[in-house]
Amino acid sequence: MKTQTLTPNDWIKRIERFYVFDDDLGVNMLFVTIDDRVYGLGANLWGSLGLGHNQWVSEPQEIIELRHKKCINFLNGEEFLVFVSSDNCLYSCGYNRYGQLGKSSDDNEYKTPMIVQINANNDLIRDVSCGSFHTLIVTENNNEVYGWGSNTFLQIGSRDITCDAIIRPEKIEFNVNYCIKSVHCFDNSSFALTSDGQVFSWGHNRDNQLGLNSIDLIIFRPQLICNLSGITSIQSGVGETYFSSSNKNEVYFCGLTNDIYLKELENMTKITAQYLVNVIGVWGYNNCIYIQMEYCLMSLKDGIKLKTQVFNRKQSLDEPMDCMEYYITCEILLEVLECVRYLHELKPPVIHRDLKPDNILIADDIRNGRFIKLCDLGLITVHEMVSQSHTSGVGSPKYMAPEVISGRKYDTKADVYSISVIIEELFDTNVNDSRDKYIKHEWSNKYCKLLDVINESMKPIYDERPTCAEIIEQYNEWAIDSTVVTSDIKIDEKLEKIKHKERELRSEDRDSEPEFWEIFYTFVNYKLNYNQ
CATH class of the missing domain: 1.10.510.10 (Transferase(Phosphotransferase) domain 1)
Structure with missing residues (x-):
């Protein structure tokens, strides 16, 4: 559905929040207007704008299924998108070849937003994260972690290690009773951060990006990373992971990376003072590591x-x-x-x-x-x-x-x-x-x-x-x-x-x-x- 013709300034005045992501063809943009409508435009290669097709969208088109749904957060994988609403509903759209939309459907269809039913209790959602082809969530009330989507590298942590795709949310079991604060999906690997700053990891481990000191290429159950505590955030790219700590602003690393960049990151996080441009954050995306610094014009x-x-x-x-x-x-x-x-x-x-x-x-x-x-x-x-x-x-x-x-x-x-x-x-x-x-x-x-x-x-x-x-x-x-x-x-x-x-x-x-x-x-x- 096309919108009425508006000038760029008109659109800018109406936008309340926006989200930008890319695919193999180019850049995509979603934005929510002040009257609680969601619009999309861009490359739309895998139909991840939720418009029911994969054609290039050159002008903003409204996503009807999200009208007045109070969407407060957007997350994306390689072929799909997840929306979180303020009334605790989780929507997914795009391509579904690995069940990453949390529902069984025809693999050849480009899906408009659908509600993902996490469990029978409709528990409040504390955190959501998307990998390349899978999603993890942690609930607020019962402190439970659920996952769905591609399980090729056992990144879901499913009990069924023979299944390549988990098409509906499945509860993930942890061998120790920890309070999970947040979840983090990166490519084909998964992480869970506890309330006391400890980290579980599982899934793809070819480059030792899980930090488990294990030679196994795949870790099929969540395992606690030893000697790692006080962690506040986790960021990763393909084959490399960074853990930010509250202890003296330290950053821990595992996996593969360029030694020169790692050396500079180590120096910047180890030496912090008013005399230096300090590190604010570190994260990975699309096989790149991003370092956010203090802004100096x-x-x-x-x-x-x-x-x-x-x-x-x-x-x-x-x-x-x-x-x-x-x-x-x-x-x-x-x-x-x-x-x-x-x-x-x-x-x-x-x-x-x-x-x-x-x-x-x-x-x-x-x-x-x-x-x-x-x-x-x-x-x-x-x-x-x-x-x-x-x-x-x-x-x-x-x-x-x-x-x-x-x-x-x-x-x-x-x-x-x-x-x-x-x-x-x-x-x-x-x-x-x-x-x-x-x-x-x-x-x-x-x-x-x-x-x-x-x-x-x-x-x-x-x-x-x-x-x-x-x-x-x-x-x-x-x-x-x-x-x-x-x-x-x-x-x-x-x-x-x-x-x-x-x-x-x-x-x-x-x-x-x-x-x-x-x-x-x-x-x-x-x-x-x-x-x-």
């Missing part, structure tokens, strides 16, 4: 490019900064130094090994008094002893210390060399720049000290370079005080110009440019007020 590389525009200065080695730009640039450098100092002062110390403006991010709002955070921790390494050697040639060549490039022994001072190159870019200068560049400014001596810092940080013998902590201790020697800036009678005018430019770009709908200007305005305004 721009990198320092973006900031360096924009800074001259914000302060109305031509990017040239010959034109000096005014006092406001110089002060703000010093504040940026200070936060960068504090971030790196944090890594270097861990026990044992940690070397970032890939410091560059791309890997330094600027948050779009103030967080714990900070804007600057480090990211891309895939190359960090622990430095535990003076004689320890590390991998040579890692990092970005422009910012690499000479001892790293040549393969000699190095320590945390390799990061200090990288910072010296970043300082040159931040201040539009180089170590050989004229010391008379700021001769007309009362703080010319500060700039000369900054050149000394660059020179000392670039020394070819790493032991002779200062630490980040030592550079920070000299802050008052190379940075100007905020009072120098606030005494400028044009300070308010300059701030208003930045804000005006942000509003102007926003009115022109210029992608992320307005947000970049807003970040600079927020940063400048905060630093000037906070440091007074």
